[in-house]
Amino acid sequence: MTAGTSDQIKNRTVVVAEGSGVLVPAMTTNYAYVLTVSHNIRVNRADPSVLRNAEDIEVQMLDGTPLAVLAVFGSITEDAALLLVSGVNVGPIAYATKNVQFDDRAWFYGYPGNRRDGVVPEIRAFRCTISDIDRSGFCIETSSFANYREVVGVSGGGVYKHIDGEWLLVGIEYSMEGRENESHNWLKCVNMSAFEEIIARNTYRDIALAHLFPPFLLDFQNLLEQTFPLDAFECQDTRQALRTTLQQLGRAKLTPGCPSPHSLMQKFGDRLLVHGSPRFRLTDRKLWLSWLELFIVSLLVDEVDEFDDAYVEGLRKRRLLLYSGSTEEWTRFLEDIAHSNLDGLDVDGLVMICNNRDGPPSKTRSKIRVDRLVTDISRPANPQLDIDAPRKPATARTVVHLDGLHADCITRREEDYVSEGEFNPATAINQLTEAYRAAIAQ
Structure with missing residues (x-):
C-alpha cells in the first residue's frame, strides 16, 4: 500500500464513541455517511433495539475534528449502523459487496483501545487475510498477534482489498472471536450489502436516503x-x-x-x-x-x-x-x-x-x-x-x-x-x- 493510499484510508477512518467507523460520500450535498456497528452506539450494549440519539453520539476525524451527527439508522438483522453527518467534504470511495474470496489479503483500519490514552485516539492498520465467508459477512485473520486491549475499539473499522489497482472497501469489522483472555487475531466482519439495505429501507426528512455514491x-x-x-x-x-x-x-x-x-x-x-x-x-x-x-x-x-x-x-x-x-x-x-x-x-x-x-x-x-x-x-x-x-x-x-x-x-x-x-x-x-x-x- 502506498503512502498516499494509506493516508486516504486513514483520513476516512473515524472515531465513533468507543469504537471506529468509515466516512464515505452520499449522493447528495446535504450530508455524508459514517458506516459503523450498532453496538458502538447502543444505549445498552446488550440491547440492539435502542440506539442513542444523534446528538449524543461523538464522531471525530483522524485529526480530532468533530463531526455533527444528523440522524442514526440501524440494521434490523446485522450489527451495522449508518450515521448521517454534516460539515465535511468526502472524496469518492470504491466499495463492493461481492469481491471477497477465501485467502484474499486485506488491510483493516481502526482505533484500538490501547491507543486511546491521549487527547486524540491513534489509528492502527492491521494486515489480514480473509479466512472464512458466509452469507452475511466474512472473517479476517490478522497477520500478527493482537491481544484484547489492542483489538477493543476497532469495531466499526473498514476492511480493504486491493483490486484492479484500487483499494476497495469490502466490509466493516464488528466482533472478536474468543473470550477476553484468549487470542484475538480472528475478527468478524459484515458485508457492505448491510449498509445498502439500511439505505434502501430508510428516509431522512421524508426523502429517501441518498445512494452510497459520490x-x-x-x-x-x-x-x-x-x-x-x-x-x-x-x-x-x-x-x-x-x-x-x-x-x-x-x-x-x-x-x-x-x-x-x-x-x-x-x-x-x-x-x-x-x-x-x-x-x-x-x-x-x-x-x-x-x-x-x-x-x-x-x-x-x-x-x-x-x-x-x-x-x-x-x-x-x-x-x-x-x-x-x-x-x-x-x-x-x-x-x-x-x-x-x-x-x-x-x-x-x-x-x-x-x-x-x-x-x-x-x-x-x-x-x-x-x-x-x-x-x-x-x-x-x-x-x-x-x-x-x-x-x-x-x-x-x-x-x-x-x-x-x-x-x-x-x-x-x-x-x-x-x-x-x-x-x-x-x-x-x-x-x-x-x-x-x-x-x-x-
Missing part, C-alpha cells in the same frame, strides 16, 4: 470545470481561453432536463465498461468526465441544441464510449475492447475508449480491425458483466482513444487557435468543429 453523479454540471485539462499547452492564456469556451458550450447545453451520470449508470450499467472491468469502476470520476467531454464534442460536430435521452440513444449508435480503470496504455487491452458489448453500434460507428490515465496516449487510434483482435471468441464472459449480453465476435470498427482525439484536435494545434495574438471564441468554435469532424471521419 455527489458528482447527481449532475454533469458538477464535473464541468474539470473537463478538458489541456495540461500540455505552452501558453496558459490560450489554454484557459479554450477551456472556458468549451465549458461554456457545455454549460449552455446542460439544462435541468438533461440525463445525469447516475441515470446513465442505471440505464447502461456494465455496458459502459471495457470487458473484464470490475463493476465498481462505474463510479470513477474519469468515466463521467470523459462522457461529458464526448457530449460537448458531439454537440459541436452534430450541431444539435438539446442533450436529452433521445440524443444519448442516437449517439451510442455512432460513438460508443467504453471505459477501463487501467492506467496502462490502452493498446495493451485491445483484445478486451474487442470482447466488450458493442451491441447497438452502427457498423461504421466509432468505438471511443477512455481509461484512468493522466494525459493523452501514445496512439490515438488502432490500425487493427476490432474483429481481428478476437483470438478466442468462445472464452467465457467475465461473470461481473451483463449475463444477457450476447457473446459474439466483434465486427470491423474503428477504435479511437478520446484523450488522444483531444490531443490531435486541440493540444497539438495550440498555435492555430490564436490569430495575431488574439483569441476569438466564435472562430475557435468553428476551428474545433472542423478539427473534430475531420478526425472522426478518418
Whole structure:
C-alpha cells in the first residue's frame, strides 16, 4: 500500500464513541455517511433495539475534528449502523459487496483501545487475510498477534482489498472471536450489502436516503470545470481561453432536463465498461468526465441544441464510449475492447475508449480491425458483466482513444487557435468543429 493510499484510508477512518467507523460520500450535498456497528452506539450494549440519539453520539476525524451527527439508522438483522453527518467534504470511495474470496489479503483500519490514552485516539492498520465467508459477512485473520486491549475499539473499522489497482472497501469489522483472555487475531466482519439495505429501507426528512455514491453523479454540471485539462499547452492564456469556451458550450447545453451520470449508470450499467472491468469502476470520476467531454464534442460536430435521452440513444449508435480503470496504455487491452458489448453500434460507428490515465496516449487510434483482435471468441464472459449480453465476435470498427482525439484536435494545434495574438471564441468554435469532424471521419 502506498503512502498516499494509506493516508486516504486513514483520513476516512473515524472515531465513533468507543469504537471506529468509515466516512464515505452520499449522493447528495446535504450530508455524508459514517458506516459503523450498532453496538458502538447502543444505549445498552446488550440491547440492539435502542440506539442513542444523534446528538449524543461523538464522531471525530483522524485529526480530532468533530463531526455533527444528523440522524442514526440501524440494521434490523446485522450489527451495522449508518450515521448521517454534516460539515465535511468526502472524496469518492470504491466499495463492493461481492469481491471477497477465501485467502484474499486485506488491510483493516481502526482505533484500538490501547491507543486511546491521549487527547486524540491513534489509528492502527492491521494486515489480514480473509479466512472464512458466509452469507452475511466474512472473517479476517490478522497477520500478527493482537491481544484484547489492542483489538477493543476497532469495531466499526473498514476492511480493504486491493483490486484492479484500487483499494476497495469490502466490509466493516464488528466482533472478536474468543473470550477476553484468549487470542484475538480472528475478527468478524459484515458485508457492505448491510449498509445498502439500511439505505434502501430508510428516509431522512421524508426523502429517501441518498445512494452510497459520490455527489458528482447527481449532475454533469458538477464535473464541468474539470473537463478538458489541456495540461500540455505552452501558453496558459490560450489554454484557459479554450477551456472556458468549451465549458461554456457545455454549460449552455446542460439544462435541468438533461440525463445525469447516475441515470446513465442505471440505464447502461456494465455496458459502459471495457470487458473484464470490475463493476465498481462505474463510479470513477474519469468515466463521467470523459462522457461529458464526448457530449460537448458531439454537440459541436452534430450541431444539435438539446442533450436529452433521445440524443444519448442516437449517439451510442455512432460513438460508443467504453471505459477501463487501467492506467496502462490502452493498446495493451485491445483484445478486451474487442470482447466488450458493442451491441447497438452502427457498423461504421466509432468505438471511443477512455481509461484512468493522466494525459493523452501514445496512439490515438488502432490500425487493427476490432474483429481481428478476437483470438478466442468462445472464452467465457467475465461473470461481473451483463449475463444477457450476447457473446459474439466483434465486427470491423474503428477504435479511437478520446484523450488522444483531444490531443490531435486541440493540444497539438495550440498555435492555430490564436490569430495575431488574439483569441476569438466564435472562430475557435468553428476551428474545433472542423478539427473534430475531420478526425472522426478518418
